[in-house]
Amino acid sequence: MKFRGWLLDVDYVVENGKPIIRMWCVDDSGKSAVIFDDSFEPYFYVVPYGDVPISVLENMSEEVGGETVRPVRVDIVDRKNFGVPIKCYRVFTKLPRDVPYLRELALKFGDVREADILFGVRYIIDRRLIPMGGIEAEGEPVSVDYAGLGMLCHNPKAFAREDEPPLKVMAFDCEMWNPRGMPDAAEDPIIIISIKTNREEKVLTATDEDDKGLIKEFIRYIRDYDPDVIVGYNQDSFDWPYINERAKKHKIKLSVCRDGSTPMFGRGGLQKKVKLVGRLNIDLFQAAQRDMDGVKVKTLENVADYLGVMNKEKRTYIPGGEIYRYWADSKRRDILIRYSKDDVESTYGIAGELLPLQFEFARMAHEPADNVSRMGRGRQVEAYLAYVAYEYGELIPSKGGEVETYVGGFVFPPVKGIHRNVAALDFSAMYPSIMIAYNISPDTVCKDCKDDCYPPAPEVGHCFKKAPEGFFTRILRSLVAHRAALKKKLAQTDRKDKSYRMLDIRQKTIKILTNAFYGYTGWAQAKWYRRECAEATSAWGRYFIKRASEIAQSMGMEVLYGDTDSLFVKLKDGGDLHAATGEFIRKVKEELPLDMDVDNFYRVIFFTEAKKRYAGLTSKGEIVVRGLEVRRGDWCELAKELQSQVIRIILEEEDPEKAVKFVKDTISEVREGKVQLDKLVIHKTLTKGFESYESVQAHVKAAERARELELSAAVGSKISYVIVKGPGITLGDRAYPVDMFIKFENGKLYAKDKAYELDVDYYIDKQIIPTALRILGYFGYTEDELKGRGVQGTLAQFF
Incomplete structure (x- = not known):
């Protein structure tokens, strides 16, 4: 019996x-299959402290749960430790769960290596497999009732594929009954689960009594459709735990895994993670947080809008606190269903944009796609290094280093103001x-x-051997050559x-992984941590950019700004x-061991006094903005949109007076209560517990109020709040979570038991004016002028 297809995931079971x-x-053809291998054994390495007899390790034992855990066998193998050939012990165990116990015993006799590699990942590394690859x-055939095909094979082979797997992808999104604001799984039922797949869109709804039937129908749908990939937006932290709690309440087995088992719930740092056996469960929110720099506040609506999946202006909008009212009102329930459909359509569309990158990370890092989708960049680099290390016979180091700081890239301060005909160059x-x-x-x-x-x-004095070629150097050279070949092929391929x-x-x-290598060497948690590597790399970088600047000046150029590369x-x-x-580029390449390219030519560009904060109009008519408040998350949407429009008017129309008029008109709309509430909400992350903040910041106070009202306010979450009028010394005294309000009308905010008045002066003085002046201040405009007083500037004086 033969099989040819795609590898999605690897795990294990214990039998007999x-x-x-x-x-x-x-x-x-897209048919599911599971391939078994009962010949692989768990193991780890021990680099002995001095002359430790092999019998010492062979005789290790520990009593665990009435059973004796001991090595199956120990052998001696040749490996490399930071490039130096050594002999070490390889300790085999009966079960993967035995490894932690024997590791603790082995620490007395040597440096334990690779005992923390998951058994499934160990198999991928040793068998040289490629997740999301061929x-x-x-x-021999094996009878299984949870896959289309079963097979026993001891020597599966990986092969590279240029095509994409025929995956069945399912997106889902839940709406909950929420009369108290944030729903509570112990009390509040799920009322809607919207689903979208390759073949259809479906809305599952609860009865008026409870959600027991809804949960059963959801499980049945997954079992019938049998998706390879399940995606959601923040489903690991919210939807799956909520569904799980509701299923427990109804004594329903949440058998949504491919083998009929229930989800496994874990945690990685601040993020929760949910594993579905036989399926890839990918939380798109976690992927967007790491891979999408263009969106600061990564709500489902913002990400879908940014990616062109669903325009925010066209989607159905319902205030979060109003969901239960729409459900209870038969005349408005269809609006709620449309709202839920928009959410799942957005989720499915985002998956179409983000999943290909996650799949490619899986191929590069050689870990299942749901694993790499949750990894930080350093962990992705480390997973890739672990795979390559096995090929080179290099042992993975046991631990990282201590937290130490080092100097980064060099910055030429920006020449603030407006400039015409500017070239932006990158190493x-x-x-x-x-x-x-x-x-x-x-x-x-x-x-x-x-x-x-x-x-x-x-500056730092670190130096490195010319030979042999280093472990990282060989990897980087291979990656750079591979990327160059891909770019060459890309240039010859039609975009269609x-x-x-x-x-x-x-x-x-x-590109992402190679650029992360330098930072990885200086990351204290990295197993291949080496501060000298990070310091030397950044020191050479500072030297080269300074030398490039000298070359530019010798050619009659003015350096307006420089940063790192x-x-x-x-x-x-x-x-x-x-x-x-x-x-200039030709001369730089002649002298320095680096390539330099043109990033952009700008017709007009202006720099602020701070690094990484500028905006320009390219020769192709595109507006590029870097680092200004328009890209930060602790400003309301209105302030960010206003600044974007001011920048556009300045760069495209070169009419600061028109920009000022736009600001004045916006101020009038705020005073008259004509701005939608969602444009005035401020979002900021609660990065630590309330007690850890030295001063009570506005978002912290809003989070405390949210918790009192049983609304969401967990560490790591975005706190969404508005500022109202009222007594109090600090801004936090007037910061309230937006989810507590059920209506906004003519500048009034209505909660269940009280009406509040929006603090329009705060939004004008602390949001609109500062973001506008960040640009218009360079043209002589002042706060008084934007409020209707003062002397206006002219554009010409700033060139």
């Missing part, structure tokens, strides 16, 4: 006291290129710089070709900027 690997797959297997892959050029790797650090080392890094997007995602994935330049005496830039 023996671990059995399960590879969850789909074939080329898999071939040959073996391509600066840090990976530096690491390759000077063989910077944890295993090549020289304690004393000698003739066989590269020159010491400027369906392969274009996948090639682009693959080269971007490599980028420079903004213009010709002092005019001339052909394109030609001058080309010559």
Whole structure:
């Protein structure tokens, strides 16, 4: 019996006291399959302290639950420790669960390595498999009732595939009964579960009595449709735990896993994580938090709007606190259903945009896609390193280092004001290129710089051996070459070709991981932590950007701003900027071991006095904004939209007076109560417990009030609040969670038992005016002018 298809996930079960690997797959037609391997054994390594006899490890034992846990066997193997050949012990155990117990015993005799690798991931590494990649297997058929095909195989083979797997994807979204604001799973039923799949959209609704039938129908739908991937938006922290609690209340087994088991609930840092056996459960909110820099406040609505999935202006809007009222009102229930449909359509659309990147991360890091979707960038790098380390015979280090700070990139302060005809230039892959050029790797650090080392890094003095090529250097060189080949192929591919997007995602994935290597070496939690690598890389980076600036100035250019790996330049005496830039890049490449490219040409650009804060109009007519308040999350939407419009008017129309009029008109609309409430809400993350804040900030006070009202206010969540009029010394005294209000009309906010008045002066003085002046202040306008008094400026005086 033969199988050819796609590998989705790997886990294991224990049968008759023996671990059995399960590879969850789909074939080329989309039919589910599970491939078993009962020949793989758990193990870990021990690097002994001195001359430790093998018998010492062989005789380790621990009593656990009435059973004796001991090694199955121990052998001696050749490995490398930071590039140095060594001999170490490999300790095999009967079950994966035995590893933690024997690891603790082995710590007395040596440095324990790789005991924390999950058994399924260990199998992927050792068998050289590729999650979301091709898999071939040959073996005996096995009867299973939870997959279309079962097979026993001891030697599955991975192979690269250029096509995409025929996956069944299911998105879901829940609405809950919430008469007290934030629903409570112990009391409040689920009223709607909206579902969207490759084939249909479906809305499941509760009866007026309870949600028992709804939950059963949801389970039945998953069992019938049998999705390979289930996505939601924040479902790990909210929807799944809520459904689980409601199922427990009704004594329903939440058998939504492929083998009929129930979800496994865990936690990674502040984020919860839910594992569904045989299916990939991917929380798109967690993926968006890591991979989408363009959206600060990553609500479902904002992300869907940013990605072009669903325009915010076109979606059905219902205030969160009003959901139960719409459900109870038969005339408005259809609006609530439409609202729920918009949510699940948005979720499914976001999945279409974000899943390909998660799948490519899975292929690169060699971990299942649901795992990598939750990983920080450092952990993704580490997963990739672990896979490559096995190939090189390199042991994974046991732990990272201590938290130490080091100097980062160099910054040329911006020449504030407005400039015309400016070129923005970037060093391509600066840090990976530096690491390759000077063989910077944890295993090549020289304690004393000698003739066989590269020159010491400027300022810090660290140097690295010229040979052999370092572990990191070999990896980076391979990744850079692979990306270059992909980019070359991409340039020859028509954008309309369906392969274009996948090639682009693959080269971007490599770029993300290679750029993360430098930061990884200086991350204290990294297993391959080596501060010298991070310090030397950034030191060379500072040296090269300073030298590039000197070259630019010698060619009659003015450096307007520079940061880490980028420079903004213009010709002092005019001339052909394109030609001058080309010559500058040629000279830089001749002298420095780096590539430089043009990022953009700007017709007009203005810099503030702070780094990473500028806005410009490119030669192609696109507006680029970096670091201004318009991109920050602790300003209300109205302030951000206003600043965007001010920037557009200044750059495109070069009419500051028109921009001022727009600000004045907006102020009038706020005073007259004509602005929608959602434009005035401020969102800020509660990063720690209430007691940990030295001063009571506005969002903290709003969170405390939310908790008193049994609304959501968990650490790590976004607190959404508004500022109202009233007594109090601090702003927090007037900060209230927006979910407590059921209506907003003519500047009045109505809660269940009281009416509040919006503090329009706060929004004008502390939100609108500051964001507008961040731009208009450079043209001589003042707060008085924006409020109808003062002297206006002119655009010409700022060039």
